[in-house]
Amino acid sequence: MDKEKVGGVCLNHGCIPAKALIHAAGFQENIKHWAEIGIHTDNLEIDFQEIQEWKSEARTKLTHGIEQLLEQHGVEFIQGTAHFQDSNTLRVEEEHDAVNIEFENAIIATGSKPVELEGFEFDHEKVISSRELLELDEVPEELVVIGGGYIGLEAVTKFCKFGSTVKVLEAHERVLPNFDEALVEEIREVSPCYGDEIYTNAEAKELRDGNEKAVVVAEQDGEEIEVEGDYVLVAVGRTPNPVLEELDIENTSVEVDEKGFVEVDETMETSDPGIYAIGDCAGQPLLAHKAYREGKVAAEVIAGEPAAFDNHYIPKVIYTDPEIAVVGMTPEEAKEEFSEIKTGKFPFSSSGRALTTNQDSGFVRVVASTDEKLLGTQIVGPRASDIIAEATLALEMQAYLDDIINTIHAHPTFPEAFQEACEDAKDESIHSA
Ligand code: NAI
Numbered sequence: 001m002d003k004e005k006v007g008g009v010c011l012n013h014g015c016i017p018a019k020a021l022i023h024a025a026g027f028q029e030n031i032k033h034w035a036e037i038g039i040h041t042d043n044l045e046i047d048f049q050e051i052q053e054w055k056s057e058a059r060t061k062l063t064h065g066i067e068q069l070l071e072q073h074g075v076e077f078i079q080g081t082a083h084f085q086d087s088n089t090l091r092v093e094e095e096h097d098a099v100n101i102e103f104e105n106a107i108i109a110t111g112s113k114p115v116e117l118e119g120f121e122f123d124h125e126k127v128i129s130s131r132e133l134l135e136l137d138e139v140p141e142e143l144v145v146i147g148g149g150y151i152g153l154e155a156v157t158k159f160c161k162f163g164s165t166v167k168v169l170e171a172h173e174r175v176l177p178n179f180d181e182a183l184v185e186e187i188r189e190v191s192p193c194y195g196d197e198i199y200t201n202a203e204a205k206e207l208r209d210g211n212e213k214a215v216v217v218a219e220q221d222g223e224e225i226e227v228e229g230d231y232v233l234v235a236v237g238r239t240p241n242p243v244l245e246e247l248d249i250e251n252t253s254v255e256v257d258e259k260g261f262v263e264v265d266e267t268m269e270t271s272d273p274g275i276y277a278i279g280d281c282a283g284q285p286l287l288a289h290k291a292y293r294e295g296k297v298a299a300e301v302i303a304g305e306p307a308a309f310d311n312h313y314i315p316k317v318i319y320t321d322p323e324i325a326v327v328g329m330t331p332e333e334a335k336e337e338f339s340e341i342k343t344g345k346f347p348f349s350s351s352g353r354a355l356t357t358n359q360d361s362g363f364v365r366v367v368a369s370t371d372e373k374l375l376g377t378q379i380v381g382p383r384a385s386d387i388i389a390e391a392t393l394a395l396e397m398q399a400y401l402d403d404i405i406n407t408i409h410a411h412p413t414f415p416e417a418f419q420e421a422c423e424d425a426k427d428e429s430i431h432s433a
Contacts, residue, residue, distance in 0.1 A: 001078040001092055006066045007059075008279075009111050010288040013131040016062060018154060020055040021134065022319050025161035029321070037358055048139050048162065055134075083248040087272050105274045105302045108254070108262060109295065110247065112238035112280035117146060119206050120234050126214045127207065127232045130155070136231075140164050144216050144229035146204040148175030151235035153194070154319050160193035161321075167227050169218050171203040176318065180330050182365075183380040187320045190361045194320065199225065207232065240281040266308040268298040276302070290314050313395045317385045322362045325388035328376030328395050334367045341375070342368045344401075344425025348381040350433050351420075352412035357382065364421040366391075372401040372426065383414040390415050401425055 005012055031041055070077050080094035090101045114129040116122060124132055130151045139162045145152045148170030156166045168175065175198055176184050188195045202220035209215070213228040240260045243249055249256065253272040255263045261284075262270055262277035269276050276298040279291035293311060300307035315327040334341045345365045348354035362381025368374050377391035394404055404422045409415055423429040 001080055001082055001090075003079065003081040005063055005079075006070065006077060007063050008109070009131075010291075011062055011066070012059060013134065015288055017055050017059055017134045018130070018158070019319060020058050021051070021158045022154065024051045024055070025158045026321065028163075029161040033358060049137060052135070052137060081246060083246070084251045085248075087252045087275065103274075105276065107268075107295070107298050107302075108243065108247070108270075108275065108277040108281060109279045109291070110240075110242040110281045112240050112286055113242060114234065115237045115239050117204065117234050117236050120146060120204065120216075120232060122234065126230075127234060130233065130235060133231070133233050140230040142167065142213070142229040143231055143233060144169065144214065144227050145233045145235060146216065147235035147237070148172070148198065148200070149178075149235060149237070150176075150318055152233070155233055155235065156193050157319055157321050160191075165197060166193065167197040167229060168199065169202045169204050169216065169227060170198065170200050173201050175200065176324075179316075179318070179324060179326065180378050183324045183326070183378055186362055186380045187322060187324065190322060199227065238280065238286055243277075243281045266310065267301045268294050268309060269301070285314060285316065287314065287316065311396065313392050315388045315392045317388065319385070322359070322381045323379075323384040325379045325384035326377070327388055327392045328374070329367055330376060330378060331365075331367050334369075334375045338369055340370050342370060342372065342401075342425045344368070344421045344423065344429070346417045346420035346424055346429065346432055348414075348417060350431050351414065351417050353414050353416065354382055356412060364417045366401075366418070366421045366425055368401055368422075368425050374399050374401060374404070374422070377418065377421075379418075381414075381417070387415050387418055390418055 010016065028046055031044065034041055078092055080092040083091045085091050088102055090103065092099050092101060120127050122129055133155060142165045143159050145155050145166060145168045148168045152168050153175060156168060160166045174181065174184060199220055202218045202225065204216050204218045206217040207214060208217060210228050213230060214232045215226050215228045216232055218225050218227065243256060243262055244260055252275060254270040254275055257263055262282050264270055264277050264282050268278050278294035278298050280286040282294060294309055297307045297309045313327050315325060318324040331341060331343050343365060345363050347363045349360045354360040359382035365378045366374060367376040374394050379387055401422045404419055409419045420429050420431055424432055
């Protein structure tokens, strides 16, 4: 059951519509470079409303796909808001009715919602979350973003390319504070979108009404600054609060930690036997691909299969341009655990595939132990989101550098850069300049 459509935040209001818009914005930006390869575009017309319609169609196709899959597999979907009555009963309030459902097993997957910042409470018109941002019907002239994390920087990727001036206020000394500095430096060097209007050490304090525009007052290095925009996107993190606010979880013996995450064991079972929790409500990182795996584990355990969430590596991808993707240890983290390590790096400027697609910025870096076991991979560059899958597989399989080096990689392809970075860690890279 779900109080909204099937598919959750990722499909309906997050990953899918966001990446569709990033794709469209990428076209708009790329057109500027078409002349470099001899394609000249005159009388070009870009219709943002048509882009939004195309995005919504992609989302609808996926939602219908899920509805069909549920039907094919004999799953009944009830649209309504669920409340626990006790450890074996749920009350579901539908639009005009309410039903009690007895269960042996239940899986809580209530996700997360945006954190509300004091002084910047969502009015869903001027002060918006990523949900409203994805549904705008015109490209704003100026957009203020509070928070330079995942959502903030992906908002930059989309709207800077669509032509907005996007101004980011980040309280930390740099954007994406939880990511390797070298990766962030690279995107800042490649695109002015991630540099010109980024205010770091800047904590948003107060919202002032500036007639047509919203004015955000922030404290930057002890000084007061004012930044104005047509909308203020608040992207300062997400909270698993729906569990506490709506489910009447106190009628069960499910335990929730001090941050509001449901406590689960490696089978995704909560402290109330038969009740499981998966996804954002079950803990960090708040990523859809972690949730998919957890959902499979919970379903397999309920079906009596031996299963556990025993994954050691969860890749993270940020759709900046170029993309950032990481998995496993950074050099700093590896040095803390093993005093000596090996690192290797391969720039996309030396990759045949990157040059043939006119996207040659960024690099792949690998981290390995002195006995050459892969410990981590950081990528900034074209198709980083795809290449990271091979690095994640290599880490889960406890691969050594030679396992990757001696695997034939098709040529010319982007993943060759991962193989070359592994060779570089052994001082054996042939194609590195
Ligand atoms: P975030 O945790 O990634 O970033 C929030 C940022 O806001 C931090 O850098 C923090 O220092 C800053 N901040 C906090 N208070 C502030 C203030 N008063 N003034 C200025 N800056 C302030 O959170 P975000 O971007 O809201 O994303 C939430 C979650 O959604 C992410 O942690 C991620 O798990 C998920 N997500 C994943 C995506 C992906 O996988 N590509 C895309 C979008 C979201």
